Amino acid sequence: MGKNRFLFYFLISFLVSLVDVLRDLGQESFLDAIDYSAYTFLATFLATTIIYYLRSWIFKNSKVKKFTDLKKSNKWLLYISAILTKSMFFALLVNVIGRIVSPQYSSYSLTGLFFWGSFIAVLCIVLFVYVIEAFLESEAQKREIAIKLSNIENEKIISKYLALKNQLNPHFLFNSFNSLSALISIDKEKAEDFLQKLSDVYRYNLTHSEEIVVPLEKELELARSYMVLQKIRFKEAIEIDYRIDPFKLNQLIPPMTLELLIENAIKHNIVTKNNPLKIKIYTLEADVVVENNYQSRTDSKPDSFGIGLKNLEKQYRLIHNILPVFEVKDDKFLAVIPLIKPSI
Amino acid sequence: MITAVIIEDEDIAAIRLQKMIQEINESIHILKILSSVKESVEYLSNKQPDVIFLDINLSDSNSFEIFNQVPNISSKIIFTTAYSEYAIKAFEQNSIDYLLKPISKENLTRSLQKLERLSNETIPDYQKIFHDTESSYKKRFLVKMNNSLSC
Numbered sequence: 001m002g003k004n005r006f007l008f009y010f011l012i013s014f015l016v017s018l019v020d021v022l023r024d025l026g027q028e029s030f031l032d033a034i035d036y037s038a039y040t041f042l043a044t045f046l047a048t049t050i051i052y053y054l055r056s057w058i059f060k061n062s063k064v065k066k067f068t069d070l071k072k073s074n075k076w077l078l079y080i081s082a083i084l085t086k087s088m089f090f091a092l093l094v095n096v097i098g099r100i101v102s103p104q105y106s107s108y109s110l111t112g113l114f115f116w117g118s119f120i121a122v123l124c125i126v127l128f129v130y131v132i133e134a135f136l137e138s139e140a141q142k143r144e145i146a147i148k149l150s151n152i153e154n155e156k157i158i159s160k161y162l163a164l165k166n167q168l169n170p171h172f173l174f175n176s177f178n179s180l181s182a183l184i185s186i187d188k189e190k191a192e193d194f195l196q197k198l199s200d201v202y203r204y205n206l207t208h209s210e211e212i213v214v215p216l217e218k219e220l221e222l223a224r225s226y227m228v229l230q231k232i233r234f235k236e237a238i239e240i241d242y243r244i245d246p247f248k249l250n251q252l253i254p255p256m257t258l259e260l261l262i263e264n265a266i267k268h269n270i271v272t273k274n275n276p277l278k279i280k281i282y283t284l285e286a287d288v289v290v291e292n293n294y295q296s297r298t299d300s301k302p303d304s305f306g307i308g309l310k311n312l313e314k315q316y317r318l319i320h321n322i323l324p325v326f327e328v329k330d331d332k333f334l335a336v337i338p339l340i341k342p343s344i
Numbered sequence: 345m346i347t348a349v350i351i352e353d354e355d356i357a358a359i360r361l362q363k364m365i366q367e368i369n370e371s372i373h374i375l376k377i378l379s380s381v382k383e384s385v386e387y388l389s390n391k392q393p394d395v396i397f398l399d400i401n402l403s404d405s406n407s408f409e410i411f412n413q414v415p416n417i418s419s420k421i422i423f424t425t426a427y428s429e430y431a432i433k434a435f436e437q438n439s440i441d442y443l444l445k446p447i448s449k450e451n452l453t454r455s456l457q458k459l460e461r462l463s464n465e466t467i468p469d470y471q472k473i474f475h476d477t478e479s480s481y482k483k484r485f486l487v488k489m490n491n492s493l494s495c
Contacts, residue, residue: 171401174426175354178445182360233354237403270404271353272380298381299406 005136009048012128017041044125051086051129058082079130086126091119167209172263179233194232200225205256212319213252213340216288220244223258223281230266237271243282251339253288254315260308261290261335268306269333270295286322287336294333309335345371346463347393351378351410352424353403357445361397361424364449369456381405385413392419395459400425400434411437420462422455 017037024033058064058078068075095115109115176198183191204222208214220242227240240262262279269292271277280291309326316323322338348365352358358377365372375393378384381404388396388410396419400407408430411417421439423430424447434442440462441455 171427174445178357178426178447179354181446182354182356185363186356186359232356234403235355270380272382272403275404297405298409 005052008132009052010045013041013045013048016044047090047122047125048129051126052133054086055082055130055133083123083126083130087119087123090122090126091115094118094122167205175233176229179229183232190232194229197225197228201229201259208255211255214255215250215252215342216244216283216339217249219253219255219258220249220281222256223262226259226262230262234266234271234277235273236276237273238266238277238279240279240281243280244288245283248283248288248339250342252342253337253339254312254319257312257337258288258290260312261337264306264308265290265292265333268297269293270297283339284336286339288339290335290337292333294328294331312337345373346395346459348372348374348395348397349376349378349387349393349419350374350397351384351402351407352397352399353379353401354399355379357399361447361452364447364452365397365456368449368453369460372456379403381407381409381413384410388414388417388419392417394463395420395422397422397424399423400430408433408437420459422459 017040020040021033021037024036028036059068064078068078095118098114098118176194180191180194180198183194201222204218204225208218227238230238231240258281265277265279269277275295277295278293280289282289282291309324313323316338320338320340324338325334325336327334327336346369350358350361352361355377358379362374362377365374372395375391376387378387379402381402384402384407396417398407398410398421400423417438419438421434421437422441422443423434423439424443424445426445440458443451443455
């Protein structure tokens with residue numbers, strides 16, 4: 001029993017005995033009334049406490065729980081029988097005690113007035129405890145549900161934040177800022193161009209990344225802007241070649257696909273003047289292929305295609321019946337991305 | 345005079361850093377700009393400057409790879425990186441500072457002052473100290489508590 005609940009039952013017992021005192025004041029002297037109500041107080045308090053513990057003992061039992069969880073009527077059945085049994089038991093107890101303490105006072109039979117009077121009184125106390133406990137329990141449940149909901153909400157916010165942060169690509173952003181600050185003092189015109197392309201990339205990221213698919217033409221525009229930025233950074237260490245069938249420009253792929261594949265190629269391969277990274281983007285029947293010479297960095301993990309490629313595959317699973325293929329063939333890394341025909 | 349090497353895979357960034365260093369402190373002499381782990385390993389195996397400005401992500405690998413291949417680098421290291429995900433790993437090396445790109449003049453000035461202050465003293469070899477002290481302390485102590493003994 002919690003401290004608050006203990007105090008609550010204490011107070012209720014006190015109020016009951018106070019009512020008893022006030023009632024008795026009509027017939028008895030004040031001292032007699034007080035004296036008698038001390039017993040009332042003790043009895044009420046003991047009864048409520050015992051009923052409380054019995055109740056929690058019964059309803060926390062795992063077998064009982066299974067039984068009540070089965071059907072709602074089971075719960076009511078159990079409640080009613082528990083309340084009646086307890087009332088009967090305590091009424092009998094009161095009668096037994098009464099017979100021992102003052103045998104001359106009343107008739108203690110099951111049909112007698114005293115028995116049914118005490119039965120009603122005990123029933124009132126039991127009902128009172130049950131109603132109060134049921135109320136408190138439902139309140140606690142509500143609070144628990146509210147806490148659970150807010151936890152779920154929190155998790156959602158965190159995952160959304162991580163997704164957004166990922167979308168922002170901080171490593172790329174700060175690297176670009178650094179290049180820009182260098183360009184400003186070295187080549188002003190190039191700096192302006194760089195800033196323009198950087199804005200294009202981020203604008204595209206913001207406006208198109210929520211869409212399910214975008215035309216290949218748009219994706220190629222982004223790839224070109226992105227490559228201008230990387231070309232300033234890597235100069236002759238990176239080369240790109242586009243071979244696109246103009247009739248396929250209106251076909252669709254998920255947004256940021258080409259950018260992701262170029263970024264991946266840069267991330268996982270050596271990009272130096274002596275070993276330049278050569279990227280090719282070309283259409284082949286119903287696919288667009290991003291190909292690069294495979295020269296793995298010593299710090300890139302073998303056989304891991306990374307979260308980006310896995311994500312792309314997941315996206316395709318949802319929207320198309322053919323999946324992209326990633327493979328290493330003849331010292332080349334190939335990403336074969338199926339083109340989706342616009343439905344109209 | 346302090347000798348320095350810049351290891352950075354983006355040449356405009358390296359040029360800018362060189363310019364900034366020379367503007368702040370003329371006595372720092374930049375010997376070479378290196379752009380890959382391979383180049384750096386070849387260079388540092390023969391010659392070690394007083395200080396290395398080291399970009400973490402290089403065009404052929406992670407720059408920590410340099411320390412694996414040339415284990416006896418005694419130069420002081422100032423790390424430069426665009427995004428701070430390796431700060432703790434960086435401090436395992438002889439690093440004296442960690443500069444975030446784009447590098448500001450104030451931060452670079454602060455690092456160079458720190459460098460000058462430290463170039464007269466040597467950085468203690470914590471690894472060695474750790475190994476030396478490791479076996480010299482007691483592993484267990486016998487303590488008297490009231491009337492009972494406990495380890």
